[in-house]
Structure formats: C-alpha cells, structure tokens
Amino acid sequence: METKKELSYFRLKLENYLSEHFPEMLGDKPFITARAGEALTTYCDAVAQGFSHPEAESMASEVLYRGLHFSKYDTLVSVLENEFEKELPSPLPERLSPILLKNKAVQSVFDKYELTEDFGASPEYEKLYTELTGTIVLLIEVNGLPTIGGENMT
Incomplete structure (x- = not known):
C-alpha cells in the first residue's frame, strides 16, 4: 500500500x-x-x-524531471510577457501559449533549434527568442488578432 x-x-x-x-x-x-x-x-x-x-x-x-528543463511553453510565455506586455496583459500569455505551441509557424521556429536541457543558457536562445517574437508579430498582423490597444479593438 x-x-x-x-x-x-x-x-x-x-x-x-x-x-x-x-x-x-x-x-x-x-x-x-x-x-x-x-x-x-x-x-x-x-x-x-x-x-x-x-x-x-x-x-x-x-x-x-529528466529531459524536462527547457520548456517551449515557458519560452512562449516569456516572449509574450516581455515583448507584448501592453497588447497581451496577464493572464493572456498563459492562455495563448498552448494555442501558439500548436501553430505550424511557431513549431517550425522551434524545429530549427536543438533544444537541449541547457538551451536557455545558450547563445542560440536569443536567436530563438527573437525569431519567436517576429513570428508572433506576424501571426497577430496576418490573422488580425485582437490585442489590447491595437487597431483591431473597437
């Protein structure tokens, strides 16, 4: 027992x-x-x-926790909180990240990198972060996603 x-x-x-x-x-x-x-x-x-x-x-x-130290979800939340703070206030980053994880454009950004345990501390992390930021900007623009303070809100 x-x-x-x-x-x-x-x-x-x-x-x-x-x-x-x-x-x-x-x-x-x-x-x-x-x-x-x-x-x-x-x-x-x-x-x-x-x-x-x-x-x-x-x-x-x-x-x-073996193999579970670098989180795509945490990375997306971090990008959304830091780069889209005004447009996507809390709790939106936590709600949007699982949706973004399923997005083909976001998946293809992650697929370009070898996401090892200590990837977050590598120089490649900054490239990934920047690329994710750009991809999210495009997704917002192309899909006309409503954001706080954006032109899409009426």
Missing part, C-alpha cells in the same frame, strides 16, 4: 510540474506513469542503499 501512495506522490509531482511548464504533455499518461515509476524505483533503491529520505527524494526528482 505504501508503494502505491509513493507512486501517486511522484505522479502528482510530475503532473503539477507538467501543468506549469509542459501543458502539452499532460495527456501523455503512459509517459507520466513510466516516469513516476522510474522515480519511485530510484527513491526506493536509494533508501535501501542507506541514503537519507531528502537525498533519495533529490535523486528521484532528477529522474522525474
């Missing part, structure tokens, strides 16, 4: 993280189940090897 409780703990922890940073992955139940199971195994093995619970928790978290 204890194992089931711990498994749901890691599942909830991962689902919470995904909802905040990778909402597009929330529907991937097989991934979530597998990753939560891996984290639980890591945690149990660490405790069995004599590591403290906080150390085991830290090791399990590394497994839980």
